[in-house]
Amino acid sequence: MLRFIVPLLALCFTLPAHAASDSYIARLLNKPVPGGVAVVDLGPAAQAPQASYQGKPVLVVREQDARWLAIVGVPLTVKPGSQQIIAKTASGTRTLPFVVGSKAYPEQHITLKNQRQVNPNPDDLKRINIELADQTRAYRTFTPGTPSNLLLDKPVNGPLSSKFGVRRFFNGEERNPHAGLDFAVPAGTPIKTPAAGKVILIGNYFFNGNTVFVDHGQGFISMFCHMSKIDVTVGQSVARGDVVGRVGSTGRATGPHMHWNVSLNDARVDPAIFIGAFQP
Known part of the structure; x- marks a missing residue:
């Protein structure tokens, strides 16, 4: 490729x-x-x-x-x-x-042993809402300056295991579509930022597990989650190719993989567009 x-x-x-x-x-x-x-x-x-x-x-x-x-x-x-x-x-x-234009997205059916990851209890929902507010603020970050590059590097080298936009069914119940790309790589694999930027949020979240947000400029945001380890701190500047963390299976995950979101103007978009892998 x-x-x-x-x-x-x-x-x-x-x-x-x-x-x-x-x-x-x-x-x-x-x-x-x-x-x-x-x-x-x-x-x-x-x-x-x-x-x-x-x-x-x-x-x-x-x-x-x-x-x-x-x-x-x-x-x-x-x-x-x-x-x-x-x-x-x-x-x-x-x-x-x-x-x-139009685009049809396929379905994906996933079985989870932890039923709370499908139907959270009231305490879980309180936590989820607080975490969602933090992440929403991060996605809406808009800083001046041109991104270092629009054509991005893959954060990891490995095959795709789940595409963007897939309609997801957990234990037979439909939930939000898949908002990023999943790469099938072993636990501990270094995750590299695909463009220069600044770390604007890190956390351990109910669904996403260990998570890092990187602001590339003007609302162009990368998010990495389900990580086993975070190697950066909030406010840290990162160069293209710097390691931000390690692949894991924290949060709602059935096994180790690297999940990557890309956001523009607070809209989650297909990261495959930026690595030359988009399929109509």
């Missing part, structure tokens, strides 16, 4: 000033489906425009000749059809449309 390791800044010098659909970034990342990414052309401007989608700020990157692109995360809950972002520049505010 071709490994996409070109830094974002290098891309800026190789792109023609065409519509987003003709750009290198768009050809690689523009997968506008529920749970996918829409690359929207914001046009040229001397300064970076601001963009928002569903009331949340959006990652904006620069191409050649001062042309800007919005990299928009599309939530799994969005229905196929017309969507729009709001773009603000020095010359005014515009509404820019894009179209979301």
Whole structure:
């Protein structure tokens, strides 16, 4: 498989000033489906425009000749059809449309011995709600600065064991779709951050087990969970390829594996898009 390791800044010098659909970034990342990414052309401007989608700020990157692109995360809950972002520049505010296509996601049936991981008791639910609030705040982090790279490295080398978006049934009961990728690798395998960033949250959570959130900039967030060990601290800066922890099976897991979420503008999107492994 071709490994996409070109830094974002290098891309800026190789792109023609065409519509987003003709750009290198768009050809690689523009997968506008529920749970996918829409690359929207914001046009040229001397300064970076601001963009928002569903009331949340959006990652904006620069191409050649001062042309800007919005990299928009599309939530799994969005229905196929017309969507729009709001773009603000020095010359005014515009509404820019894009179209979301359809994508069918398969089902996955999982058997758990611990019934509380399927139907938590009242004390579990109190804990889960507190943890959810912490994680939601982390996903909504939006810091300035361009991410070091948009085309990401795999956090581990290994086969996929569960794809993004799969409808999951635990002990026959449907729960939230799978919000990331699972890699089948042994316990203790080092997990490496796929882009530079800053650790913004760590914790041991009811469902996720040992968890690390890394902010890559402008709402571009990686989350790793079910870890056996965390090797970073909150506030720590990490370079691309730094180890953040070790593979494990903590939380709701049937065995050791590496679970990786990618979030844009507080929307969990398919990490396969960023490693050249997306399947329509």
